[in-house]
Amino acid sequence: xxxxxxxxxxxxxxxxxxxxxxxxxxxxxxxxxxxxxxxxxxxxxxxxxxxxxxxxxxxxxxxxxxxxxxxxxxxxxxxxxxxxxxxxxxxxxxxxxxxxxxxxxxxxxxxxxxxxxxxxxxxxxxxxxxxxxxxxxxxxxxxxxxxxxxxxxxxxxxxxxxxxxxxxxxxxxxxxxxxxxxxxxxxxxxxxxxxxxxxxxxxxxxxxxxxxxxxxxxxxxxxxxxxxxxxxxxxxxx
Amino acid sequence: xxxxxxxxxxxxxxxxxxxxxxxxxxxxxxxxxxxxxxxxxxxxxxxxxxxxxxxxxxxxxxxxxxxxxxxxxx
Amino acid sequence: xxxxxxxxxxxxxxxxxxxxxxxxxxxxxxxxxxxxxxxxxxxxxxxxxxxxxxxxxxxxxxxxxxxxxxxxxxxxxxxxxxxxxxxxxxxxxxxxxxxxxxxxxxxxxxxxxxxxxxxxxx
Numbered sequence: 259x260x261x262x263x264x265x266x267x268x269x270x271x272x273x274x275x276x277x278x279x280x281x282x283x284x285x286x287x288x289x290x291x292x293x294x295x296x297x298x299x300x301x302x303x304x305x306x307x308x309x310x311x312x313x314x315x316x317x318x319x320x321x322x323x324x325x326x327x328x329x330x331x332x333x334x335x336x337x338x339x340x341x342x343x344x345x346x347x348x349x350x351x352x353x354x355x356x357x358x359x360x361x362x363x364x365x366x367x368x369x370x371x372x373x374x375x376x377x378x379x380x381x382x383x384x385x386x387x388x389x390x391x392x393x394x395x396x397x398x399x400x401x402x403x404x405x406x407x408x409x410x411x412x413x414x415x416x417x418x419x420x421x422x423x424x425x426x427x428x429x430x431x432x433x434x435x436x437x438x439x440x441x442x443x444x445x446x447x448x449x450x451x452x453x454x455x456x457x458x459x460x461x462x463x464x465x466x467x468x469x470x471x472x473x474x475x476x477x478x479x480x481x482x483x484x485x486x487x488x489x490x491x492x493x494x495x496x
Numbered sequence: 497x498x499x500x501x502x503x504x505x506x507x508x509x510x511x512x513x514x515x516x517x518x519x520x521x522x523x524x525x526x527x528x529x530x531x532x533x534x535x536x537x538x539x540x541x542x543x544x545x546x547x548x549x550x551x552x553x554x555x556x557x558x559x560x561x562x563x564x565x566x567x568x569x570x
Numbered sequence: 571x572x573x574x575x576x577x578x579x580x581x582x583x584x585x586x587x588x589x590x591x592x593x594x595x596x597x598x599x600x601x602x603x604x605x606x607x608x609x610x611x612x613x614x615x616x617x618x619x620x621x622x623x624x625x626x627x628x629x630x631x632x633x634x635x636x637x638x639x640x641x642x643x644x645x646x647x648x649x650x651x652x653x654x655x656x657x658x659x660x661x662x663x664x665x666x667x668x669x670x671x672x673x674x675x676x677x678x679x680x681x682x683x684x685x686x687x688x689x690x691x692x
Contacts, residue, residue, distance in 0.1 A: 265524065307520070312516060313515070320582055330519070330524065331525070332523035335523075341526065367518070369594065371593055371597065397654040398658065398661065399655060399660075400654050402661045403639060403640060403643050410636075410637060410640055449597060479588070479590040481514070481594045483585065485582055485584055489519060489522040490518075506591040506592055510586060510588070511586055513598035514594075514598065515584070
């Protein structure tokens with residue numbers, strides 16, 4: 259069984275020199291007609307998600323990343339030689355396209371938490387208005403609908419806010435980013451997670467933009483991380 | 497001293513969680529089986545807790561902090 | 571993350587920067603907490619999977635009905651008794667959905683369909 263880390267058409271054995279992978283095993287290359295897989299021996303048939311294994315995975319992938327941009331596998335990918343070979347061979351054209359898409363770039367991550375209080379306040383105002391219009395003897399059905407109205411209005415305000423945040427961030431980094439993948443949870447504590455595919459030569463520029471954005475709105479709490487291998491830009495069907 | 501320890505613990509846990517966020521849900525998948533052994537969602541935390549250094553210390557620190565916070569509220 | 575001692579070559583270790591570690595730890599914990607458990611293909615879970623699908627669609631329609639009802643109420647063309655009737659009916663519908671969810675052991679978050687790039691259904 260192999261633990262499979264990533265695929266690349268530029269990786270060489272020297273790049274892996276002295277590296278230590280999952281379960282302390284040395285990673286090595288297996289070449290399949292131009293695309294190589296970085297693998298290491300793995301004895302069991304499944305792998306628990308432990309800190310040690312996760313960091314070992316990331317260590318090997320980062321090592322490759324420092325030389326060239328690979329297509330990283332999801333953590334925990336185990337495969338026998340035949341299965342790995344059939345995967346790489348049958349997906350050759352998709353994989354080549356995927357490698358081209360990420361060539362010379364890295365993934366950077368921006369997460370933002372925004373404690374949105376005003377949305378809650380506005381909803382309270384709406385409720386007060388509605389209640390004032392309706393007599394205290396309003397039936398259960400009417401009260402139910404009023405409560406739904408408040409909830410819906412609140413939701414909509416939050417969604418609006420979420421979109422504004424997303425647009426603002428996009429404008430801040432648009433021209434230094436090749437691709438973006440954004441996930442959002444419009445909630446009282448608004449959470450946005452953006453993954454950016456950034457060319458290595460634009461990386462310094464990108465970092466400066468993000469720092470600037472960080473300073474612009476102090477009520478936004480930022481978490482930035484990277485560079486990562488392009489986990490979010492490695493899907494074969496996009 | 498306690499605040500420093502807590503900060504370090506948080507930073508370590510944050511590193512791990514942020515890494516997990518990247519490597520667990522995305523990346524290439526060899527279609528078919530899911531080979532990650534997560535018998536129960538809790539297992540991830542068991543795994544994390546087991547591997548984090550001085551977990552008991554950290555837990556104690558957290559408990560103390562919580563106690564402080566609660567008594568502060570009164 | 572410190573550079574590992576056995577790798578002489580300079581690895582790009584991802585840096586993680588934030589001034590709000592605790593907040594993000596709390597959030598990320600919740601995220602990793604909701605990862606899908608091992609996928610089962612026994613009879614019970616197939617049935618549950620089907621129930622999930624059906625209930626998700628019903629839930630979607632139910633929410634659209636609620637939104638529509640609120641709009642009509644705001645529109646002002648409904649008499650107070652009509653509003654009351656409408657509200658009671660939707661209330662019963664919501665109760666029924668809760669019962670069904672309980673019956674199948676499904677939580678609110680379970681009733682959703684991830685349509686990939688289009689996003690979630692609900």
